[in-house]
Amino acid sequence: MSDTGSVVGIIGGTGLTTLSGLEVKGARTVDTPWGVPSSDLTEGCLDGQSVMFLSRHGNPHRIPPHEVNYRANIKALYDAGVRTVVGVNAVGGIHSDMGPACVVIPDQIIDYTWGRAGTFFEGDLEAVTHIDFTWPYDQAARDILIRAATNCQVPFAGFGVYGATQGPRLETAAEIRRMERDGCDLVGMTGMPEAALAAELGMRYVCLGLVVNRAAGKSDHIITMEEIEAAIEQGMSGVRQILENSMADLGALASLSQSS
Template sequence: MKIAIIGGTGVYDPKILNNIKDLEIATPYGVVRFKSGEYAGQEVAFIPRHGSNHSIPPHLINYRANIWAMKKVGVQNIIATTAVGSLNLDMKPGDFVLIDQFLDFIKNRTTSFYEGGERGVAHLDVTTPYCPSIRNVLMDAAKQIGISIHTQGTYVCTEGPRFETPAEIKMFAKLGGDLVGMTNVPEVILAREAEMCYATISMVTNFAAGISPQPLTHHEVLETMQANTENIKKLILTAIERLQPDKDCACKHALSEYGGFKL
């Protein structure tokens, strides 16, 4: 099982895969329950980030357990999805964005497997936080199926679960943010520490507070996601057909200075 999909808001359905099984893996951070299935000759893991009924808020997702479990079952490539608000008028509701940078505004989450003690301390390079190889595959897949996609974007990660104030959105825009969401950090960091290739497809569901003419609602987010569900599924599945999970990549050597990542 070398490929995983981590589905964000609205992407809960593993039925895009065949021969679906329920699995669970024990990790030092808790038990992870997930699905596995098959597509294009590959066994693929599927984790709905918020639980299958959207029951886990962003700040309580067990990010370390999820990434550890995927590493343990042999996953080398992760395609993640996130629902985001836009700070950039060129990135409109319904648009897909392949983010390439992030700004970290989380407050209470653990962002590393390396907190001293037995595992020691590691200082991770995140000059290129999202895997260039998977991003290229996603760009080619989008071109093949005729889906328009923004190929760059800076994701601002906030703590949640509340939406942001107009003043915060104004600040994030001044700092160079394009999109705002609540889940991509620390997931992207932990995947890199675990020496896995990881990329995110962000789908714009609304303009952020102060830009949007009306108050934000979770219902609005879900509505936009549902309208684009088929496109996001098509994009992920076309990318899986093109992925070469065993291909070597700098992501897979991210901690070589420390002797590599060890479970």
């Protein structure tokens, strides 16, 4: 795992604090200039590919979305040699095709969060830096996940605008109607600033979303934790299948990132 860029990073969200099937080689307790990441970095192999796994909310699941140290998480993975990252996110479905247990591989994002430390480019700088963020998710990595989902016959949507909200509360029905008017297809609380921070460091980043509930007002009942937990249990096996099926291609992409 010493070759910079040859390791695939996986950030596990709600329902994925550990990664079954990962042949664990060890764990790293690390620090960064932006503090300590949410969890130790777990080094291992998944389907023969070197992987660095990090639990976004800690293990056990204890850090709410607005208090995740996104800068420390991304920098820790970067310092460990990761240049290609899959962010696994639990999301709510706004689009009619995105029901519970459906996997979504979004192509765009709208940021509704506030007050989060969302950039590496601040403080005592020599110059102001602006990055291009037109396409927040790496298309080559998206293609790999879409192909893997197709091969595994996992129910999925290969498109979607991710609306990132502040949390930790769920949204109101009126907020979801507003987000739908804005063009959002799914809603989550951890998509930003994670994607932007990865872009600032030049990392390939892709989101693998699991719909765990219909968004507020999109069903005839209130959202319960029992509903969410049932969708996680039903859908997480598909997420794991996609990850395992995509490892060889993501590894090749990681090596390409290294050589470039």
